[in-house]
Amino acid sequence: MGVARQRLYAHTRLIAIHASGWMGGRVRMLVVQMLFLSVIANCIWAQDASDPGTAASIRALEKQWTVGQSRNDNRALDLIFDNALVYVEYGRLVTKGEYLARIKSVAPEADQIVMEPMVVRTFGATAIVVGSYVEKQRAPEKRTIQRWKFVDTWVYKKNGWVLVAAAAARVSNQ
């Protein structure tokens, strides 16, 4: 989006310079203001659909989540989870507080999460991530490897993107 924004800005500047040659001060000012507003509108529109910048930010947050979980870093997780988070863990609805408490109590590196490719779709201030991961439980009594398909929902709020919902379904071996 950065390149698109730069191009639009350059285009606006060019028109404004041309306009300045034959227009009076007030009209010129009005044209510049209107063009500025159109640039802003274009930038907002450009954030929609598949904005690579937003997608990269969301991917980074997904990674931050995985790393934060493996290191029991509740402070990092607290920042990326919305307070009204809807989190479904093994079919059970848990609150943000319950999830963070569980993470805190789990021994670091007890479970290993290996992320697989994910698809990020942005719809204005909403982003949907669909992907899969492999969960390796390394506790001696239950060494299992399981693949999960997940859907995460992120919403852009005043302090940035926050996770508002997350749920995963175990991929059937059939």
Place this chain on the structure above:
Amino acid sequence: MKKLVLIAVIACLGLQPNYAQSSYARDTESKLMALERVIRLQALPSKDLNTLNTFLADEFVLVTVDGTTKSKQELWAYLQSVDSLRYSMQEMIVREHGATAIVTGLFQMWGMQRGKPFVRRGRFVDTWQNREGRWVLLASVSTPTHD
């Protein structure tokens, strides 16, 4: 006296938006719960593709209880392959985040596919988006319940 009236007026003005906001939230909550019922209890069992097409975004994505991803078209194909379908829902919760809302709840689904009966039980998490005053379903994930 004038001061008292002024304070009362300011207090009323301050309270009004809060009341309006909570009333709007309640309205959204009941609207989304009604939409969930229309989709799951009516449109899906009756294979009403027109209704589904109205409320499911073109970019809709579904992750089923067995971890399969389905697009809107793939969901249509699945519905055509099912002989019969029946749903029940309970314990719905709505969380609103501006133009986005999350609805979660428990479901039970009974059906018949190629002559074989099946039952699925789980929790769904749906993501809705308000597009120019109309709520559309962007994504849905279902996960089996173990309790």
